[in-house]
Amino acid sequence: MITVAVDCMGGDVGPAATLPACAAFLNSHPQAKLLLVGRPDVLGAYSEVVNNVRCRVVPATEVVAMDDPVEVAMRKKKDSSMRVAIQQVKDGAAQAVVSAGNTGALMAIGRYLLKTLDGIDRPAIASQMPNALGGSTTVLDLGANVDCSAEHLFQFAVMGSALVAALTGREEPTVGLLNVGEEVIKGSEVIKKAGILLRNAANTGDLNFFGNVEGNDIFKGTVEIVVCDGFVGNVALKASEGLATMIGNFIKVEFSRTIFTKIGAIFAYPVLSAFKRRMDYRRYNGAALLGLRGLVFKSHGSADAFAFEQALCRAYDAAHNGLLDKVRQRIAHAAPLLAGEGLSSELKSIPTL
Amino acid sequence: MITVAVDCMGGDVGPAATLPACAAFLNSHPQAKLLLVGRPDVLGAYSEVVNNVRCRVVPATEVVAMDDPVEVAMRKKKDSSMRVAIQQVKDGAAQAVVSAGNTGALMAIGRYLLKTLDGIDRPAIASQMPNALGGSTTVLDLGANVDCSAEHLFQFAVMGSALVAALTGREEPTVGLLNVGEEVIKGSEVIKKAGILLRNAANTGDLNFFGNVEGNDIFKGTVEIVVCDGFVGNVALKASEGLATMIGNFIKVEFSRTIFTKIGAIFAYPVLSAFKRRMDYRRYNGAALLGLRGLVFKSHGSADAFAFEQALCRAYDAAHNGLLDKVRQRIAHAAPLLAGEGLSSELKSIPTL
Numbered sequence: 001m002i003t004v005a006v007d008c009m010g011g012d013v014g015p016a017a018t019l020p021a022c023a024a025f026l027n028s029h030p031q032a033k034l035l036l037v038g039r040p041d042v043l044g045a046y047s048e049v050v051n052n053v054r055c056r057v058v059p060a061t062e063v064v065a066m067d068d069p070v071e072v073a074m075r076k077k078k079d080s081s082m083r084v085a086i087q088q089v090k091d092g093a094a095q096a097v098v099s100a101g102n103t104g105a106l107m108a109i110g111r112y113l114l115k116t117l118d119g120i121d122r123p124a125i126a127s128q129m130p131n132a133l134g135g136s137t138t139v140l141d142l143g144a145n146v147d148c149s150a151e152h153l154f155q156f157a158v159m160g161s162a163l164v165a166a167l168t169g170r171e172e173p174t175v176g177l178l179n180v181g182e183e184v185i186k187g188s189e190v191i192k193k194a195g196i197l198l199r200n201a202a203n204t205g206d207l208n209f210f211g212n213v214e215g216n217d218i219f220k221g222t223v224e225i226v227v228c229d230g231f232v233g234n235v236a237l238k239a240s241e242g243l244a245t246m247i248g249n250f251i252k253v254e255f256s257r258t259i260f261t262k263i264g265a266i267f268a269y270p271v272l273s274a275f276k277r278r279m280d281y282r283r284y285n286g287a288a289l290l291g292l293r294g295l296v297f298k299s300h301g302s303a304d305a306f307a308f309e310q311a312l313c314r315a316y317d318a319a320h321n322g323l324l325d326k327v328r329q330r331i332a333h334a335a336p337l338l339a340g341e342g343l344s345s346e347l348k349s350i351p352t353l
Numbered sequence: 354m355i356t357v358a359v360d361c362m363g364g365d366v367g368p369a370a371t372l373p374a375c376a377a378f379l380n381s382h383p384q385a386k387l388l389l390v391g392r393p394d395v396l397g398a399y400s401e402v403v404n405n406v407r408c409r410v411v412p413a414t415e416v417v418a419m420d421d422p423v424e425v426a427m428r429k430k431k432d433s434s435m436r437v438a439i440q441q442v443k444d445g446a447a448q449a450v451v452s453a454g455n456t457g458a459l460m461a462i463g464r465y466l467l468k469t470l471d472g473i474d475r476p477a478i479a480s481q482m483p484n485a486l487g488g489s490t491t492v493l494d495l496g497a498n499v500d501c502s503a504e505h506l507f508q509f510a511v512m513g514s515a516l517v518a519a520l521t522g523r524e525e526p527t528v529g530l531l532n533v534g535e536e537v538i539k540g541s542e543v544i545k546k547a548g549i550l551l552r553n554a555a556n557t558g559d560l561n562f563f564g565n566v567e568g569n570d571i572f573k574g575t576v577e578i579v580v581c582d583g584f585v586g587n588v589a590l591k592a593s594e595g596l597a598t599m600i601g602n603f604i605k606v607e608f609s610r611t612i613f614t615k616i617g618a619i620f621a622y623p624v625l626s627a628f629k630r631r632m633d634y635r636r637y638n639g640a641a642l643l644g645l646r647g648l649v650f651k652s653h654g655s656a657d658a659f660a661f662e663q664a665l666c667r668a669y670d671a672a673h674n675g676l677l678d679k680v681r682q683r684i685a686h687a688a689p690l691l692a693g694e695g696l697s698s699e700l701k702s703i704p705t706l
Contacts, residue, residue, distance in 0.1 A: 215588040216595030235568040242569030264620035
């Protein structure tokens with residue numbers, strides 16, 4: 001039995017999305033329990049879910065707003081649904097938590113309550129993007145850290161490998177380092193140094209490091225995990241969302257332009273619906289906050305019930321497959337590489353940044 | 354009369370793309386002349402272009418290969434078509450140069466022969482991406498500089514404004530600073546400092562600074578110019594190309610899946626061809642290397658004749674509209690802001706990075 005704590009109040013939509021998602025999730029997961037965290041008066045309106053024998057309401061009087069500064073979320077709203085939900089994981093009452101609330105606040109409260117794992121300096125946000133192979137590419141960091149060192153990138157690679165191993169069962173997923181070219185001599189000093197650390201880990205069998213990859217490789221599916229600085233990852237993710245939205249709107253406008261194109265849309269229906277399904281970012285909803293002593297999953301703030309359900313499923317799978325232990329073990333195994341043991345002389349010759 | 358020097362040998366395709374492009378360009382630009390730089394024996398095969406009264410062949414015995422290291426291109430191939438073409442601009446024989454060759458070599462030789470403008474530390478690569486408004490967003494830097502300071506980003510903003518003003522005639526194009534959020538408190542230290550410099554320049558009327566923008570704003574068309582570090586710009590550009598390619602292939606595969614979808618494709622033809630035209634990255638070919646004492650345009654290495662022709666048109670327009678003087682004037686006007694004159698105390702309070 002896996003119990004997931006749900007911040008029912010978070011996100012742009014709130015309970016109108018999270019509660020129906022919980023209902024659907026319970027139907028498809030007979031082994032799951034949910035802790036529904038939020039204002040009991042609000043949650044009471046969704047009696048069918050709230051009264052489900054596998055659900056329990058955990059009251060929280062406050063809500064972190066999407067635009068609340070981190071300090072407000074941390075210091076002023078100590079009884080927020082977000083914080084109380086994370087507390088459930090800390091207390092061992094739940095094995096994972098899902099929130100669609102403000103990312104900065106979630107990360108800050110998660111770090112504060114749960115702390116980071118030994119060997120991890122900074123947690124990272126990992127999410128999936130669809131690729132041309134019909135699967136998905138896991139990318140991290142997507143915005144938790146805007147000034148990463150080579151060591152941080154290395155830790156992201158180890159944590160990303162654990163995540164993909166837990167979610168897919170493939171023990172040695174391939175890792176690529178996002179760069180401006182494939183050649184090892186390319187990139188910033190941080191990237192070059194990270195490349196050395198990663199190649200070294202590949203030599204000791206700690207990572208299945210492919211090498212440098214470029215932006216287009218995310219969608220080609222060249223590797224299973226793409227590692228990058230949070231600034232770069234965030235821009236790449238949002239640029240891709242922007243482009244996908246533009247293309248989607250363009251197709252919609254063009255098909256409704258004339259009577260002839262409207263007829264075309266009817267004939268093109270199977271393709272358009274396959275396209276819509278394939279590009280449906282809701283299917284990829286549910287980013288993992290990796291590196292904490294507890295499983296925290298972030299749903300997109302604008303998630304509807306279907307999207308939020310995907311985040312619940314991902315959190316469940318991660319808990320079910322022992323993601324936390326996997327991250328812990330891999331970090332413990334790879335950490336000595338960062339401490340200088342077994343480091344190649346190549347790395348030592350790079351000037352300190 | 355504007356003369357453009359053409360590196361006819363550069364790129365993956367070489368003369369088979371560049372020469373037909375030159376022919377098409379001459380047809381549509383009766384006021385243009387071309388200097389065709391390359392091996393006379395190879396160019397001789399394209400007699401119609403070579404014998405055009407507005408063309409002159411400038412011999413160069415060597416060719417910079419796409420994978421030549423910068424040092425080889427600089428030191429070993431002193432009679433390369435790329436170098437001889439840039440030399441034409443330095444000598445005043447041409448007002449702009451276009452090459453589809455190796456970007457690193459083009460930038461290095463451009464800097465070596467032409468030097469940078471006063472007030473510019475590093476040249477930047479600027480290119481256009483299609484946006485949802487039906488126009489294009491100019492993004493720089495796209496990969497020339499992987500470790501940018503706030504001052505570099507500021508210079509990119511000034512140069513980008515000059516470029517858009519020259520190509521569109523709009524004297525005060527809007528500038529956005531690419532960040533992980535719109536709020537001024539977000540982002541890396543470099544970005545925050547760049548934001549202060551840019552707001553300051555907006556206050557003195559040197560720039561039409563909109564504020565921070567995110568990755569999706571590139572395609573929304575929120576601003577006319579998006580400024581970023583070359584690493585981030587390169588990843589965003591390539592990720593977008595990768596996504597567009599994936600979507601294009603997906604649509605192709607889906608429409609050819611069954612007899613029914615094939616019929617659908619016929620009915621959807623007007624939409625599909627509009628989509629193809631709109632997403633045709635060839636139309637956006639021709640990146641400007643800004644900050645040099647001469648106009649250098651870079652075509653995509655894989656450009657075909659149509660794409661290369663667009664780069665020629667862009668170089669012609671830039672020369673015709675006095676881009677070089679515009680960059681020079683704007684930099685001269687804005688440079689005192691960087692020297693500390695008129696700097697707000699806000700900036701001085703930021704610790705040196």
